[in-house]
Amino acid sequence: MIKKEWREKGFVDEPIPQEIDLKLEIRRLCKEKNAVIMGHYYTRAEIQDVADFVGDSLALAQQAAKTRADIIVMCGVHFMAETNKILCPDKLVLLPDLNAGCSLADSCPAEELAKYKKEHPDYKVVAYVNTSAAVKALTDVVVTSSNARAVVDSFPKDEKIIFAPDKNLGNYLNAVTGRSMMLWNGGCHVHEEFSVEKIVELKRENPDAKVLAHPECKSGVLALADFVGSTAAILEFAQNDDCNLFIVATESGILHEMQKRCPNKRFIPVPPLSGGCACNECAYMRLNTLEKLYNCLKYEWPFVELDERMRECAKRPIERMLEISERMK
Ligand code: 13P
Numbered sequence: 001m002i003k004k005e006w007r008e009k010g011f012v013d014e015p016i017p018q019e020i021d022l023k024l025e026i027r028r029l030c031k032e033k034n035a036v037i038m039g040h041y042y043t044r045a046e047i048q049d050v051a052d053f054v055g056d057s058l059a060l061a062q063q064a065a066k067t068r069a070d071i072i073v074m075c076g077v078h079f080m081a082e083t084n085k086i087l088c089p090d091k092l093v094l095l096p097d098l099n100a101g102c103s104l105a106d107s108c109p110a111e112e113l114a115k116y117k118k119e120h121p122d123y124k125v126v127a128y129v130n131t132s133a134a135v136k137a138l139t140d141v142v143v144t145s146s147n148a149r150a151v152v153d154s155f156p157k158d159e160k161i162i163f164a165p166d167k168n169l170g171n172y173l174n175a176v177t178g179r180s181m182m183l184w185n186g187g188c189h190v191h192e193e194f195s196v197e198k199i200v201e202l203k204r205e206n207p208d209a210k211v212l213a214h215p216e217c218k219s220g221v222l223a224l225a226d227f228v229g230s231t232a233a234i235l236e237f238a239q240n241d242d243c244n245l246f247i248v249a250t251e252s253g254i255l256h257e258m259q260k261r262c263p264n265k266r267f268i269p270v271p272p273l274s275g276g277c278a279c280n281e282c283a284y285m286r287l288n289t290l291e292k293l294y295n296c297l298k299y300e301w302p303f304v305e306l307d308e309r310m311r312e313c314a315k316r317p318i319e320r321m322l323e324i325s326e327r328m329k
């Protein structure tokens with residue numbers, strides 16, 4: 001039974017006996033329930049370590065589409081769990097804390113996009129995966145930062161396009177594809193905090209370092225980057241490049257996997273402009289803890305539910321994206 005206080009809090013708040021080994025118990029529950037744990041690179045290190053699969057938004061969607069598990073536990077944010085549910089309606093999709101939202105997804109309410117679409121009937125809508133299911137349902141094709149360029153390139157050159165909601169990624173795409181898509185005025189509160197001044201300072205102190213940046217960063221930061229890409233692409237670049245020192249302009253959770261893959265390289269996270277805060281951490285991603293993960297597996301709550309008609313409409317643009325990504329391989 002789902003308790004009233006759990007609903008109020010958005011997660012299962014039951015005391016866990018101190019003597020249990022949480023990681024072992026989580027793995028035991030996964031086996032017993034045929035559950036799979038997926039984690040984004042931005043989640044806490046201990047979550048990444050206990051997950052079956054760690055990846056970027058695209059890889060997490062691809063993995064969900066082919067999993068044989070009965071339960072998917074999405075240790076990421078709400079839109080990622082929704083994407084899993086859209087692709088796997090018959091599976092139970094758990095999210096350890098329902099409060100794990102996304103400032104970027106929040107910057108594009110479905111009603112506002114619907115109104116904007118009506119005002120621009122001859123435009124196609126390309127939406128970043130960091131959107132609600134309701135927004136995806138209004139979209140022609142979804143993109144992630146891994147495949148955005150290829151998806152945009154798949155449209156005829158003269159196609160009129162609205163790109164939502166990340167204006168930084170949109171600006172970057174306009175620059176690299178030579179398009180002039182209309183951009184929604186949204187942004188991620190973590191990536192928009194990275195400061196040009198701090199990167200210039202770090203570059204001065206570490207002249208041999210290469211700068212790696214996620215396309216959600218502002219254009220001034222991207223202009224300083226040696227490589228711009230999704231979390232998975234950034235990881236791959238760091239692994240394969242000859243350089244041994246990198247300045248990293250994306251959420252600092254990625255450093256765990258970077259250090260694991262490249263133990264002999266050094267990674268310097270870009271601090272945000274306002275010193276003293278942890279603004280290079282996504283507070284939403286950090287809501288996933290081992291305790292909440294254990295409890296959500298044990299009690300099989302919180303789970304994600306979607307209206308079936310909306311789910312069907314949201315599925316098409318994701319499938320289109322997955323097809324294009326498959327062709328890119
Ligand atoms: P990726 O597509 O690189 O996983 O990015 C997801 C995200 O939320 C970035 O802030």
Ligand code: SF4
Pocket residue numbers: 042077101102103104105130188189190191216251282283284285
């Ligand atoms: Fe959303 Fe930004 Fe957090 Fe990514 S880092 S989940 S875009 S708030």
